[in-house]
Amino acid sequence: MRYLPHTQEDIDIMLAKTGQSSLDELFTTIPDELKTKKPLDLPKALSEWDLDTHMEGLASSNISCRDYKCFIGAGSYDHYIPAIVPYLVSRSEFATAYTPYQPEVSQGTLQGIYEFQTMVAELLGMDISTASHYDCGTALAECALIALRKNKKANKIAVSSLVHPSHRQVMETYLRPSGFEIVEIPRTKEGLTDATALETMEGIVGVAIQSPNFFGNIEDLGAFKTIADAKKIVFITSFTESLAYGLLKNPGSFGADLVAGEGQSLGIAKSFGGPGLGLLAGSKKMMRNLPGRFIGRTKDANGNDGYVLTLATREQHIRREKASSNICSNNGLNAMTAAMYLATVGKIGIREIAQQNHDKAVYLKSSLEKVGFESVSDSPFFNEFVLKAPKGFSLKRADLIQNQYIFAGIDLEPYYSDLKDHYLFCATEKVSKKDIDQLAKEVTHA
Amino acid sequence: MKEISDLTFSEDAKYTKDHEWAKLSNDTITIGLSDYAQDQLGEIVFVELPEVGDTFSRGDEFGSVESVKAVSEIYIPISGEVVEINEDLEDAPEQVNEDCYEGGWMIKIKPDDLSEMDDLMDKAAYLAMLKG
Numbered sequence: 352m353r354y355l356p357h358t359q360e361d362i363d364i365m366l367a368k369t370g371q372s373s374l375d376e377l378f379t380t381i382p383d384e385l386k387t388k389k390p391l392d393l394p395k396a397l398s399e400w401d402l403d404t405h406m407e408g409l410a411s412s413n414i415s416c417r418d419y420k421c422f423i424g425a426g427s428y429d430h431y432i433p434a435i436v437p438y439l440v441s442r443s444e445f446a447t448a449y450t451p452y453q454p455e456v457s458q459g460t461l462q463g464i465y466e467f468q469t470m471v472a473e474l475l476g477m478d479i480s481t482a483s484h485y486d487c488g489t490a491l492a493e494c495a496l497i498a499l500r501k502n503k504k505a506n507k508i509a510v511s512s513l514v515h516p517s518h519r520q521v522m523e524t525y526l527r528p529s530g531f532e533i534v535e536i537p538r539t540k541e542g543l544t545d546a547t548a549l550e551t552m553e554g555i556v557g558v559a560i561q562s563p564n565f566f567g568n569i570e571d572l573g574a575f576k577t578i579a580d581a582k583k584i585v586f587i588t589s590f591t592e593s594l595a596y597g598l599l600k601n602p603g604s605f606g607a608d609l610v611a612g613e614g615q616s617l618g619i620a621k622s623f624g625g626p627g628l629g630l631l632a633g634s635k636k637m638m639r640n641l642p643g644r645f646i647g648r649t650k651d652a653n654g655n656d657g658y659v660l661t662l663a664t665r666e667q668h669i670r671r672e673k674a675s676s677n678i679c680s681n682n683g684l685n686a687m688t689a690a691m692y693l694a695t696v697g698k699i700g701i702r703e704i705a706q707q708n709h710d711k712a713v714y715l716k717s718s719l720e721k722v723g724f725e726s727v728s729d730s731p732f733f734n735e736f737v738l739k740a741p742k743g744f745s746l747k748r749a750d751l752i753q754n755q756y757i758f759a760g761i762d763l764e765p766y767y768s769d770l771k772d773h774y775l776f777c778a779t780e781k782v783s784k785k786d787i788d789q790l791a792k793e794v795t796h797a
Numbered sequence: 798m799k800e801i802s803d804l805t806f807s808e809d810a811k812y813t814k815d816h817e818w819a820k821l822s823n824d825t826i827t828i829g830l831s832d833y834a835q836d837q838l839g840e841i842v843f844v845e846l847p848e849v850g851d852t853f854s855r856g857d858e859f860g861s862v863e864s865v866k867a868v869s870e871i872y873i874p875i876s877g878e879v880v881e882i883n884e885d886l887e888d889a890p891e892q893v894n895e896d897c898y899e900g901g902w903m904i905k906i907k908p909d910d911l912s913e914m915d916d917l918m919d920k921a922a923y924l925a926m927l928k929g
Contacts, residue, residue, distance in 0.1 A: 639843060639863070664868045673870070 424777030476603025484629030498557030567735025597705030618692025642676030
């Protein structure tokens with residue numbers, strides 16, 4: 352759907368119909384003191400030429416993975432985006448500021464979202480996926496709220512300390528004002544969530560485990576499922592790197608009740624940290640508890656396939672304050688992008704890309720270990736891992752950003768105060784052996 | 798929607814202002830939705846029920862009924878512990894529309910205090926309320 356502004360003529364015709372003499376008369380219900388009388392404090396309009404120069408100047412003051420070798424992930428990953436994806440998704444039928452849900456005229460968009468839901472559910476091995484959320488953090492917070500709503504006798508949820516720190520902050524923001532409490536599950540020396548600590552926790556309604564976790568390590572989801580079942584609590588898993596499930600056994604096969612994920616890896620640019628794409632999938636028994644929107648496939652009066660919004664009875668326009676979520680929008684354009692990405696790479700392609708990520712990360716880890724970095728765990732990982740850096744690395748790292756166009760890991764100390772000199776590295780399919788060898792050489796005499 | 802005179806109201810049940818009914822037999826109380834409520838809701842597509850062993854105080858929300866139009870909460874008329882739920886409703890929620898006093902029952906509870914039954918309306922009082 353296109354954005355078509357009203358011309359003065361359109362406005363005059365409409366005013367003639369409604370019987371008002373001006374647009375201002377339409378807004379008489381708004382108290383006068385609330386209206387802005389001054390002109391807005393905006394800079395003067397620029398010519399197209401000047402605007403272009405201005406915007407390019409702003410853009411070039413940023414640095415991005417287009418020009419850099421990127422060895423950082425931590426929730427936002429530098430993957431190759433096939434040219435067909437931005438080409439298709441920027442078509443005007445998809446790239447619109449409208450909420451294109453009116454089923455009669457939005458069949459293409461609805462079909463796209465339906466296919467997105469189907470592919471997400473398949474990738475994660477779950478029964479049902481929503482039409483998407485803002486990002487993994489908000490999707491994960493919604494999962495926690497589902498668990499808390501289902502069991503009103505307790506108000507605590509256990510969350511692994513290896514869930515992405517930003518996502519834990521989002522959960523705090525959602526939960527704390529409602530009187531809910533997050534209990535953090537400590538981590539082991541091996542960089543995994545401490546299952547024995549979870550076993551001793553009482554009065555919790557659910558548990559959230561990220562895998563691969565924030566340190567890149569793959570958690571034993573089966574073991575957590577067993578504990579969750581014994582405690583009769585909701586088992587929530589999350590992930591920040593969707594492509595991991597091109598290789599790993601999916602959360603559904605471990606019996607996850609709810610899965611929250613970040614879909615940025617699926618064809619969406621890093622864009623300086625957002626917008627991402629929140630994935631949320633559930634088992635069938637969670638279907639009526641899930642927040643947000645769903646597109647369903649049905650038949651019209653003539654027996655043709657048609658797509659509609661479904662299960663909307665729990666949304667706020669119908670259920671008001673009892674709605675399962677107050678965020679009923681979805682991240683439509685990015686969901687469409689992810690659907691196009693998944694359809695482009697296919698079942699075999701995603702496995703190949705995932706395998707490349709893992710192989711390159713293994714090579715990166717061993718290359719850095721040879722030049723003085725210390726491995727801190729033997730836990731299996733996907734495309735990220737933690738290393739303890741040799742002396743002087745933090746200066747070298749700043750120098751690499753300034754002068755060599757290399758992002759070499761992120762410092763974990765701001766997130767985990769006991770992890771001085773520990774860095775989280777990532778390798779995606781976009782880095783080459785040459786890039787890795789160059790990095791290893793640069794940091795050899797750090 | 799039907800006229801009130803076309804609806805049926807079980808003689809041996811008691812009713813709440815929220816349109817639940819409660820029926821005592823032996824020591825348990827069976828709870829469901831009145832014919833008026835199911836008629837107002839329209840085609841019911843899902844009934845969410847509590848689990849056996851859950852306990853509720855009178856007036857607590859114990860589940861919800863989803864029709865094609867809306868989701869509505871259902872409130873327990875009598876305090877007690879759930880001893881049985883109508884599992885058939887999971888696959889056949891339309892029984893609440895078709896047979897609300899028999900096949901469409903929702904839960905059975907062991908009441909904390911049987912005298913709470915005295916506070917509910919009998920058929921005549923409920924009908925009087927509906928007719929306003």
